[in-house]
Amino acid sequence: MKKLLLAATVATLAMNAAQAAPTLYGKLNVTLDQIDKNGFKDESVTKVNSNASRIGVKGEEKLTDSLSAVYLAEWGVSTDGAGSDADWGMRNRFVGIKSDGIATLKIGQFDSYLKTAAGNNQDIFNDHTELDMTKVLAGEDRLSNVIGFETDKKLLGGLAFNIMFQQGEQNENATTKDPVTGKDVTIPLTNAAVGQKGSRNGFGDGISTSITYENKDFGLAAAVAGNFAVASKYNAYSLSGVYTDAIRVTGSLDLKPAGLDGLVLGGLWQTAQPTDDTVTGFKGLKENAFGVTGAYAIPSTPIKLKAEYISAKTEVDGKEDRKNDLYGVGADYQINKQARFYGVVGQQKIDWQKDNDKKTTIGLGMEYNF
Secondary structure: OHHHHHHHHHHHHHHHHHHHOOEEEEEEEEEEEEEEOHHHOOOEEEEEEEOOOEEEEEEEEEOOOOEEEEEEEEEEOOOOOOOOOOOOOEEEEEEEEEEOOOEEEEEEEEEOHHHHOOOOOOOOOOOOOOOOHHHOOOOOOEEEEEEEEEEOOOOEOOEEEEEEEEOOOOOOEEEEEOOOOOOEEEEEOOOOOOOOOOOOOOOOOEEEEEEEEEEOOOOEEEEEEEEEEEEEEEHHHOEEEEEEEEEEEEEEEEOHHHOOOOEEEEEEEEEEEEOOOOOOOOOOOEEEEEEEEEEEEOOOOOEEEEEEEEEEEEEOOOOOOEEEEEEEEEEEEEOOOOEEEEEEEEEEEEOOOOOOOEEEEEEEEEEEEO
């Protein structure tokens, strides 16, 4: 009897330990890329790129029958040992509470809901250093100091609502020493935010939200998302950290229910402009963009073909509009669920530069997920 009780106790402890253990995960994505007109200059270069490779831990632990604690911490990994993917760079990370089948509340740093509204079928070359749509579009942002609320997709039959509130954590005043008296002097910071009037020192200084819908029976997925007073980048003028209002609409259609097994079409439209028209030297700044994509997983083979075209036009009062186009094709060879080989051919074209206005990339790569 004692042996039976001991065995049961050991088994129970093992189960609890297994439930509490976090999951280690990651992705290593490396390409050998030949780039002509690198940086839109008269030069060609061969690069080994680590395409947003990462490692992280995540988990979910039951607190009650219906509530769980959830957590995730993720770091960038420089697989090639160089470039923009710095080792242990901060990526998504949060801790939160999940109510089974209802909603999740998260606190930390993670992708805006405007960014995640574009899924794999809109950003089909996601993470590739040269072909990711962040090279063209505003709104591909990860927000710090946020509280996010996400409803479960099953709650409303595929319809979900997401909203996050970002705290600017910006002091309203700065303190400095008077050079004559040596006493502390308070200086008001009334307009420290580029693209937004006033300071950012309250709750919800920035907001990101989305409504998503998914119906697998019809192969349909769609989303409408918005960022409001969220810092973003305008690629046409290399402007970053501009507090921006943006609206994004995305959709994809898997044509398998229509008898075209393996064919998925995607689309995206968005508009973005500063929250307040206060960016010095860029009065009337606005970006309008769209994208179309297609992917075809050839039935009964490990091969998937991909294509994308993304275009953004940026306006500024008194200046010529600037157009930024990105287009490419690629092919994946899926070895198993974890590994794939792939090749890409793409080009980015800008129209505000007379010479060296086309950057061409030809790459071969491997991705391994664990």
